Amino acid sequence: MRTKPIWDRLNVELLLTQFVAWLPSLFAAALIVLFFWLLFRLTRSALHHILVRTGFEPAFIRMVVNVYRFTLIALGIVMAASQLGINVGAALAGLGVVGLTIGFAAKDSLSNIMAGFLIFWDKPFRVDQWVTLGEHYGKVAEITMRTTRLQTRDNKWIIIPNSTVIDKILINHSTNGATRLQIPVGIGYAEDISRTRSVILEAVQKVHYTLKSPEPSVVVHDLGPSSVDLLVMVWIEDARDETPASFALLEAVKVALDEANIEMPSPQMGVTVRSIESRVWETATEKLAPQIAAAAASASRSQPA
Secondary structure, three states: OOOOOHHHHOOHHHHHHHHHHHHHHHHHHHHHHHHHHHHHHHHHHHHHHHHHHHOOOHHHHHHHHHHHHHHHHHHHHHHHHHHOOOOHHHHHHHHHHHHHHHHHHOHHHHHHHHHHHHHHHHOOOOOOOEEEEOOEEEEEEEEOOOEEEEEOOOOOEEEEEHHHHHHOOEEEOOOOOOEEEEEEEEEOOOOOHHHHHHHHHHHHOOOOOEOOOOOOEEEEEEEOOOOEEEEEEEEEOOHHHHHHHHHHHHHHHHHHHHHOOOOOOOOOOOOOOOOOOHHHHHHHHHHHHHHHHHHHHHHHHHOOO
16 A cells, blocks of 8 residues: 655645744744843943943953843743743753752862852952962962963963862952062171161162162061071062062172171081080090091191101
8 A cells, every 4th residue: 555645644724724823922932032132232231331340350241241141041032932832831840950960060160160259259359460379379360260370470370270269368469559578687696787787778779679668677587596587678569579579689688798798697506515424435435536547647648748
C-alpha cells in the first residue's frame, strides 16, 4: 500500500485557521519584547551617566548595565511567552533547578563575583593606586568581577581572587596623597646625635623626592646592642615613588655620614671571660699547643733575615 504524502495527511485549512487565530497573540508578544528592548535603549545612557557621577569603576558600570539589559530582556521574554500561552511557571521552576545546580558547581566563582560587588561598592582602592594585599605590593592595574590585578615594580602581574582580597589585611598607600617614609640608620655610641641629625637632614633635603612641608625629621628609635638606631622620616608627594625614594634617601644618608666621618657600626658582640677552671685551661692548652707552635714557626720563617 502506497503512503500518502505528508501534505495530503495534514489539514491545511485547520492549520491556517489556528495560525490566523494565533497571530494577535504573536503580534502582542513581539510588541512586548520590542517595548522592553526600546526601554533599555532609552534608559541605558541615563543609567550609565548616573553610575559615572556616583564614582563607580568602569568595570562595575559595564557589569551593572549588562545586568540591567539582561533583566529587562528576560522580563520581556517571560511576559511574551505568557502571552503566547506557554506555562511560564513550570519553565521558571525548571530554570530554578538548573540554576541551583550550576550555583553549587560554581560556588567559588560566585563567591569571587559577590566579593567583586563588595569591592566596587566599598571602594577600598581604585585603579592606579599603590596597595599592599597580604604579601603582595603593587599598583592596582585592573579590577574585574572575579579578580583584582596588581602590577609590581618588576612589571609582573599578580592576579588575586576577589574573595581573597576582602579577607586579607589591605594597606592603601595612595588614598591620602603624601606618604611618609621611615629609613633606619645606626650610628656608634660615641657619635654625637645632634651633629648626626644635622648631617642627615641636610642630606635628605637635597633629594628631589623630599617634600619641604611637612619637614623631614630624625629621631632616636632604639638603643641596640652595638649602635644607636635612628629613624629618618621623610615625606614624599606620591606613593608610586616610595621604592625609588627609599633607595635615593638611603644612599644620600650613607654618603653624608661617610663624608662627616660618623661611624655606622656593623653588628658586634663582646664576650667577657670571668674565670676559667684550671683543668679546662690545661686541657685546652694541651690540645692547642701543636697549632700554636706551628703558627709561631711559620711566622718566624716569613720574617726577613
